[in-house]
Amino acid sequence: xxxxxxxxxxxxxxxxxxxxxxxxxxxxxxxxxxxxxxxxxxxxxxxxxxxxxxxxxxxxxxxxxxxxxxxxxxxxxxxxxxxxxxxxxxxxxxxxxxxxx
Numbered sequence: 001x002x003x004x005x006x007x008x009x010x011x012x013x014x015x016x017x018x019x020x021x022x023x024x025x026x027x028x029x030x031x032x033x034x035x036x037x038x039x040x041x042x043x044x045x046x047x048x049x050x051x052x053x054x055x056x057x058x059x060x061x062x063x064x065x066x067x068x069x070x071x072x073x074x075x076x077x078x079x080x081x082x083x084x085x086x087x088x089x090x091x092x093x094x095x096x097x098x099x100x101x
Contacts, residue, residue, distance in 0.1 A: 001038070001056040004063050007079040008051040014075030028070065035066045050076075054083070 010018065018024050029039045037057040045052055057063045063080055071078050084092075 001058055002060075003040070003083040003085070004055050004057055005081045005083050006051075006053040006055060006067075007049040007081070008053065008076045009048070009078075010050045010076050011074060017075055031070065032066060035069065036062050037066055049079075 025042070029042065032039055032053075032055060037055045040054040040056060041052075042054075043052045044050065055063075057066070060082075067078050067080055070076070
């Protein structure tokens with residue numbers, strides 16, 4: 001399955017919800033999985049973003065649906081980035097090129 005990196009920034013309401021209920025992190029993971037995605041890893045961050053989540057999903061449409069569902073609560077903003085493993089990227093560079101030199 002394709003891999004995606006999610007960067008989340010909590011709103012003040014999101015921080016309040018999480019502070020009152022830290023187990024909310026587990027609930028979000030369960031919701032992501034109910035939408036057909038698999039959570040590979042989740043990290044709390046210090047800096048511009050508050051959380052980094054790495055997921056696998058069947059396709060872009062599933063990830064778009066998940067992003068809308070989770071963002072519609074108004075507790076976080078999200079950046080979603082498709083990711084390619086280093087091995088797959090390296091293999092693609094060894095294949096035929098489509099650009100004229």
